[in-house]
Amino acid sequence: MSTKKVMRVGFLTSGGDCQALNAAMRGVVKGLSNNCENLELYGFLNGYKGLIYGDFKLLTPQDFSGILTKGGTILGTSRVPFKEIRIPDENGVDKVEAMKQNYHKLNLDCIVILGGNGTQKTANLLREEGLNVIHLPKTIDNDIAGTEVTFGFQSAINIATEAIDCIHTTAASHNRVFIVEVMGHKVGWLTLNAGMASGADIILIPEIPYDTDKVIEAIKRRTKEGKGFTILAVAEGAISKKDAALSKKEYKKKQEEKKYPSVSYELADEITKKTGIEVRVTVPGHTQRGGSPCPYDRVLCTRLGAEAAKAIIEGDFGNMIGNVHRELVRVPLEKVAGQLKSVDPESQIIKDAKFVGISFGD
Numbered sequence: 001m002s003t004k005k006v007m008r009v010g011f012l013t014s015g016g017d018c019q020a021l022n023a024a025m026r027g028v029v030k031g032l033s034n035n036c037e038n039l040e041l042y043g044f045l046n047g048y049k050g051l052i053y054g055d056f057k058l059l060t061p062q063d064f065s066g067i068l069t070k071g072g073t074i075l076g077t078s079r080v081p082f083k084e085i086r087i088p089d090e091n092g093v094d095k096v097e098a099m100k101q102n103y104h105k106l107n108l109d110c111i112v113i114l115g116g117n118g119t120q121k122t123a124n125l126l127r128e129e130g131l132n133v134i135h136l137p138k139t140i141d142n143d144i145a146g147t148e149v150t151f152g153f154q155s156a157i158n159i160a161t162e163a164i165d166c167i168h169t170t171a172a173s174h175n176r177v178f179i180v181e182v183m184g185h186k187v188g189w190l191t192l193n194a195g196m197a198s199g200a201d202i203i204l205i206p207e208i209p210y211d212t213d214k215v216i217e218a219i220k221r222r223t224k225e226g227k228g229f230t231i232l233a234v235a236e237g238a239i240s241k242k243d244a245a246l247s248k249k250e251y252k253k254k255q256e257e258k259k260y261p262s263v264s265y266e267l268a269d270e271i272t273k274k275t276g277i278e279v280r281v282t283v284p285g286h287t288q289r290g291g292s293p294c295p296y297d298r299v300l301c302t303r304l305g306a307e308a309a310k311a312i313i314e315g316d317f318g319n320m321i322g323n324v325h326r327e328l329v330r331v332p333l334e335k336v337a338g339q340l341k342s343v344d345p346e347s348q349i350i351k352d353a354k355f356v357g358i359s360f361g362d
């Protein structure tokens, strides 16, 4: 593959960051620079804001060198909610029109957009508006439809697993009950995987509402079996059966009252009140998105980058580059934008976890 045409490619990273954003951009640029003679690279700063306000840097392939292992994003990121994208900013700027104008002003051939669900919706909107876009699926949450795995997910599993491993030893020494709160407001992929990888006894995820009494039963069962400690891996978005039965309005009101910093503290308090058992809570928080990408993500992103570069050279736009059965696939954005990939409570992995005695509190 070789081409003499000047290829003008823009990049932006949007939404919450994660590991391997840099690795993915590096993959794209290496794939392009290895196969195209004339490249012009533009990095839009701080997500869609850079594209809206024309805040960009002209970059060279060297700028993408040496960043395979670097966490965060060299372009910076921000959240520009999809639901606000059609609303003019405080100065009356039409964000969508501004993005189109900046794209055309630079005469771009394409823009590579790295981000999660919300980012993908805006990428799809830009496609509908006639821009050539390619989306690379990032998020530690792994909740993007059309791909089995997103980058950042595996790195975050490693960090959350290590956090629970560390809690394991101290919990065992002190015969304590510990909750480790894992990221994931809407889906439980990260909690499920980190929980299983670290031998958590109870795993609570948003897709399977829990009953506090069932959680207590599981703790007591362990005590009866002679185990002095219990580890709970609880997703940020875990929800009790009681709360799941509330109307949206009632639940929102409860959240706003902010009696507890998060669901883990509420659950810990409930367990203590009902049993007298002291429960400690640990929240690894944003450490799960930080640091260097793990080897799996580095390989994944190099491959995603290669496929994105091939698509750009072929002029095949409007897709997300996904990964299905370890093969890279180009998934039309209109087929997946706006869809959430959640854990199926009836899936084999949940059945296997239950079979080995892990409680989901249901």
Ligand code: F6P
Pocket: 016, 116, 139, 140, 141, 183, 184, 185, 236, 289
């Ligand atoms: O979407 C990724 C994610 O890390 C979620 O797991 C988490 O709930 C959320 O972002 C945290 O967002 P913020 O960085 O805005 O606090």
